[in-house]
Amino acid sequence: MPKQLIWFRADLRCHDNPAFWEAAQAAREAQQPLLAVFIITPQQWLAHGLGSNQVGFLLRNLAQLGQQLSQLNIPLKLLNTPDFSSLPKCLVDFCKEQEVQRVYYNQQLEWNERQRDQAVNQSLHQEGITSASFEDQVIFPPGQLRTGKGDYYTVFTPFYRKWLGQLNPQQLTTLPCPAPQPQTHLTSDPVPEQLEEFPPHPYYQQVQSLWPAGEAAALQQLDDFINQALDHYAQARDFPAQPGTSSLSPWLALGVLSARQCLAAAWQATQGRLASKDTGAGVWTSELIWREFYRHLLVGFPRVSRGRAFKPETEKLAWRSLNNPEVQQQFQAWQEGRTGFPLVDAAMRQLVATGWMHNRLRMLTAMFLSKHLLIDWREGESFFMKQLMDADLASNNGGWQWAASTGTDAVPYFRIFNPYSQSKRFDPEGDFIRHWLPELKHLNSKQIHQPPVDKADLFTESSYPQPIIDLKSARERVLQAFQAIKN
Known part of the structure; x- marks a missing residue:
């Protein structure tokens, strides 16, 4: 029997979903069953830098969506194909098997996704299957x-x-949620709890428990x-x-x-x-x-989807190489919240433990990496993508390029957040720092922003690390790097 198909992507909801609403209306008017499909593309997700945090959250939300759809008599079918290059054939084969006449989907704006949709539409058209896309x-x-x-x-x-x-x-x-469809004999596919390509990390269960699906x-x-x-x-x-x-x-x-x-x-x-x-x-x-x-x-400006700086001239910046052992150690200290700058470290520990970071702190930590450490913003962008529950190319890339002064409407290159003054201004009593850095909780609200160095404790495991850089010389270094490309 001919059918209509709603293809869910980055729109895992029933309410206010333009493609889903139109698909449901069309199926009812044509008196045809409505199917739903989601296509899992693990290798593509890896190539896009996603981590187990968001993929786990996606799967949990997909399971919830499947339950909602089942109450509307709409089976959710899962397809699995490695990447976008194999996706058009995968979807077309499914449509032919299920006698799908028309595919509905909401647009995605990233470069790879738009190229994928062009290929899908062409493949569908060749088989006499129509498609309709919607702004969402x-x-x-x-x-x-x-x-x-x-x-x-x-x-x-x-x-x-x-x-x-x-x-x-x-x-x-x-838009409201569409009304239930007529009963169909098809059943939904079970949603896996995890994918082998995205094994859980030590904080995985803790992170997932913080965000209900x-x-x-x-x-x-x-x-x-x-x-x-x-x-x-x-x-x-x-x-x-x-x-x-x-x-x-x-x-x-x-x-x-x-x-x-x-x-x-x-x-x-x-x-x-x-x-x-x-x-x-x-x-x-x-x-x-x-x-x-x-x-x-x-x-x-599609180049920002493809790992390029919005300001092309900043591609000439002389970033410090991670092949240098000292730079690699500093990058690792930043990732693990061991830089010796309390608010930076508290923010990075929040990220790893919760899969989320406060926006003020995203700006601070991004600027610390790209300017104080002079490490390529793409390294930080990639690390954030792997950790974040809200991993999103447009916002993550935009924020990182803003902080690094390589992006659109970016902060001027000579404006560099001082981690000490930011700490005093936005965590004045040190409450956030104490929560994430319990080794500093004994310090008063003045000391906690810039802990005194205890020479006796420098080599003990429980001690808080000394600052990994001198702020003044780090500032001079990044200013020289930007001035060099200006000249």
């Missing part, structure tokens, strides 16, 4: 907001103003944030010891929650006042627009 990850399709010269925006503030100025409240209307959990987190923390977001978001951020990014990264749902909730909570930069809702809205800005850049 952004409010404005990439290319719709342009400068007066017709170019993509490369500076956030004018993009932000244009975004707000062009916004129609109807664009924030969210499924659309209901994501919507509850959104509701709690809107009702309890949104009003104070502008004041609290920079202080990592406080629960001042939304912590929604892991669900957003997998599309378990949509940016439109977030914006709609903020709109409703403020009666449409999203433009005020001095309110919690206004500041949070600007952060969501930053997220969209980076997605537009993926399309306008």
Whole structure:
């Protein structure tokens, strides 16, 4: 019997899912069964730098999605193929076997994903199978907001103003979950708990336990944030010891929650006042627009999807090589939270233990690696991708290139966060540091930002390490490196 197919990708939800909504409507009108499919591509995920944290979270959310779909009489089928090159044939073979007439999916904006979709559409067309794609990850399709010269925006503030100025409240209307479909004899495939290509690490179970899977959990987190923390977001978001951020990014990264749902909730909570930069809702809205800005850049400047600097001239920067044993040791100390700079180390330990890091600290740790240690930002970007539950190319790459001064609208190369002053400003009592560095919990709120060196304890295991660099000379080194490419 002919069927319709919804292909889930980075949109693991039933509510506010444009492709799913249209597929369900079409299947009902045609009186045909609706199938759902998800395609596991382990080698591609490895090539994209994903780690076991996010892959485990993805599988748990996929299992939750399968349960939701089963209540709608829609079987979720899993296909497994190594990478995107083998995916078109895998999907077409499935469509032919199941007599699928039309495939529905939401667009992804990364370079590899867009190339994959072109190949899929061509293969489907050759077999007489049609496809329909829908905008999902952004409010404005990439290319719709342009400068007066017709170019993509490369500076956030004018993009932000244009975004707000062009916004129609109807664009924030969210779609309901489709109604149940007629019964079908097909059953859903079981979702594996793990993939052998992504073995668990020592913190894996702890990390997974911190992030409940499924659309209901994501919507509850959104509701709690809107009702309890949104009003104070502008004041609290920079202080990592406080629960001042939304912590929604892991669900957003997998599309378990949509940016439109977030914006709609903020709109409703403020009666449409999203433009005020001095309110919690206004500041949070600007952060969501930053997220969209980076997605537009993926399309306008595909090189950022392919490991290249947004500013081509910065490719000439003389990064310190990891082949140098001293540099390798410093990189490892950064990864393990042993640099001797308390707030940097606390942040890195938070990342490894929870699969997440506070945004203020992402900027600090990224700048410490790329500027104070003069290690290529791509090494840090890759490490974050492997650890993060919210691993997302657009935001991770955009943030790293911003900190390293190689990206769009980046911080000027001579602006370098001082880890001591950042610590005193954003963790004034040292509460965040004490939580993640218990070896420093005995220090008072003045000492904890820059611990005194205890010469007697330098070689004991429990001692906190001395700083691995001198901040002044490290600053001079990176300034010289940037000046060299300017000259």
